[in-house]
Amino acid sequence: MNTSNEHANDVSRRRFVTASTAAVGAAALVSPALASSAFARGDDRIRVGLIGCGGRGSGAAQQALNADPGVVLVSMGDAFSDRLENSRTNLVKHAGERVNVPPDQRFVGFDAYQKVIDSDVDVVILATPPHFRPEHLEAAVKAGKHVFTEKPMAVDGPGVRKVLEASRQAKQQGTALMSGFCWRYNIPNRECYARLHDGAIGDITTVHSTYLAGPLGKRPRQDGWSDMEWQMRNWQHFNWLSGDHIVEQAVHAIDKINWAMNNRTPVRCYGVGGRLCREGLESGDIYDHHAVLYEYDNGARAFHMCRQIPGCWGDNTEYIIGTKGNCFVNSWGPTQIIKGPDNEVAWQYKGPNPNMYQVEHDELFKAIREGTPVNDGDFMAQSTLMGIMGRMANYTGESVTWDDALNSPERLGPETYAFGDYPMPPVTKPDSAKIAKAGT
Numbered sequence: 001m002n003t004s005n006e007h008a009n010d011v012s013r014r015r016f017v018t019a020s021t022a023a024v025g026a027a028a029l030v031s032p033a034l035a036s037s038a039f040a041r042g043d044d045r046i047r048v049g050l051i052g053c054g055g056r057g058s059g060a061a062q063q064a065l066n067a068d069p070g071v072v073l074v075s076m077g078d079a080f081s082d083r084l085e086n087s088r089t090n091l092v093k094h095a096g097e098r099v100n101v102p103p104d105q106r107f108v109g110f111d112a113y114q115k116v117i118d119s120d121v122d123v124v125i126l127a128t129p130p131h132f133r134p135e136h137l138e139a140a141v142k143a144g145k146h147v148f149t150e151k152p153m154a155v156d157g158p159g160v161r162k163v164l165e166a167s168r169q170a171k172q173q174g175t176a177l178m179s180g181f182c183w184r185y186n187i188p189n190r191e192c193y194a195r196l197h198d199g200a201i202g203d204i205t206t207v208h209s210t211y212l213a214g215p216l217g218k219r220p221r222q223d224g225w226s227d228m229e230w231q232m233r234n235w236q237h238f239n240w241l242s243g244d245h246i247v248e249q250a251v252h253a254i255d256k257i258n259w260a261m262n263n264r265t266p267v268r269c270y271g272v273g274g275r276l277c278r279e280g281l282e283s284g285d286i287y288d289h290h291a292v293l294y295e296y297d298n299g300a301r302a303f304h305m306c307r308q309i310p311g312c313w314g315d316n317t318e319y320i321i322g323t324k325g326n327c328f329v330n331s332w333g334p335t336q337i338i339k340g341p342d343n344e345v346a347w348q349y350k351g352p353n354p355n356m357y358q359v360e361h362d363e364l365f366k367a368i369r370e371g372t373p374v375n376d377g378d379f380m381a382q383s384t385l386m387g388i389m390g391r392m393a394n395y396t397g398e399s400v401t402w403d404d405a406l407n408s409p410e411r412l413g414p415e416t417y418a419f420g421d422y423p424m425p426p427v428t429k430p431d432s433a434k435i436a437k438a439g440t
């Protein structure tokens with residue numbers, strides 16, 4: 001896929017698939033040595049830089065350090081110095097001198113990501129709020145770095161197009177690109193989904209997935225915080241930063257729809273959503289519930305619902321129905337059960353369940369050492385776009401096609417970043433007149 005807007009606006013569902021397939025072919029031609037060249041400097045250390053030093057970034061850095069004794073953390077970047085220092089202190093406690101980030105390798109502000117990428121690192125971990133991901137990913141891949149990037153990959157269509165382009169470049173140059181869609185690295189789920197793809201329940205006709213949870217934490221505004229700082233420190237609650245919780249959190253469950261459908265692209269979706277219980281300014285402008293129906297060109301349908309409302313029943317499961325049986329997945333259980341045509345249990349996972357976050361990094365650093373490129377680009381972009389198209393449908397009251405979402409010109413958030421005034425946007429009310437389509 002070309003990066004130019006003109007071309008990007010002409011991307012179709014067919015071309016999404018074709019471009020991806022072509023890129024896989026190209027990757028197969030890449031010399032494995034290229035993938036490991038970045039750290040081949042005469043010692044066996046793999047130098048890691050962390051961008052976004054919050055909860056998940058710090059966790060991912062720990063898992064990277066656990067994954068390989070040669071991993072060293074040498075560079076860190078965050079929008080805020082308190083987040084960076086807190087993370088660094090904890091990581092030093094975890095890994096001692098393998099966390100060696102001197103003051104001149106600690107970068108703060110909106111340009112911190114570029115400084116980490118430009119420092120002498122082999123691998124970067126991207127774990128900021130999702131709004132910034134496409135820009136950070138693009139820069140990291142362009143600089144030839146191996147990347148571990150948290151989900152979701154973007155909050156809007158222009159962002160997804162950037163991610164697809166970065167993914168294609170990573171494939172071509174043979175650098176690793178691993179996503180934080182961690183359930184794909186969950187061993188019980190892998191065993192189960194492999195059976196589904198082998199036809200254990202026949203052709204999949206229906207998928208039902210939920211992410212019914214409570215609200216995420218809020219940080220009350222403090223004296224001296226500008227609009228921008230306040231929103232950034234409460235990023236989960238602002239659409240431009242998080243993409244709404246259907247994109248930020250429930251995308252895990254949407255990714256499991258995508259996985260069940262073997263990454264088949266939905267043709268269109270529609271749904272309902274709203275905001276019943278979110279209160280206070282810190283709760284931002286996102287909805288607190290969504291339900292979306294995805295339609296596929298083979299007649300299959302996938303239903304997703306998610307909620308962030310306190311005091312309600314919680315559920316995070318998938319029901320997958322096929323022509324010869326059905327499957328129930330509760331990843332947290334873990335419970336993975338496949339049933340035959342008469343609803344008899346045909347298979348149930350009974351093996352080990354190692355920490356999937358650690359599995360991700362074990363596999364990433366093994367791949368880097370062995371020079372075998374790993375690239376999650378296609379499914380991570382696709383699952384993210386499915387979440388975005390669901391939000392677009394619910395915010396506009398329209399049915400939204402895959403092409404509408406992928407080619408959407410709607411870019412969320414400011415064009416440039418600065419700590420200062422940035423008024424809180426109003427909550428969006430469904431209004432089909434507002435759907436933004438390419439060329440309009």
Ligand SMILES: NC(=O)c1ccc[n+]([C@@H]2O[C@H](COP(=O)([O-])OP(=O)(O)OC[C@H]3O[C@@H](n4cnc5c(N)ncnc54)[C@H](O)[C@@H]3O)[C@@H](O)[C@H]2O)c1
Pocket residue numbers: 051052053054055056057077078079080083084109110112113127128129130132150151152180181182232248249
């Ligand atoms: N895979 C999973 O299970 C999982 C779990 C939690 C979070 N996540 C994802 O990880 C990402 C981070 O979530 P978190 O819970 O760690 O949030 P967090 O708020 O704890 O951390 C985000 C960090 O990024 C920093 N930041 C914000 N904007 C920045 C910028 N432009 N440049 C540099 N730093 C910036 C913040 O100051 C903060 O320290 C999100 O995308 C989230 O969806 C994934």
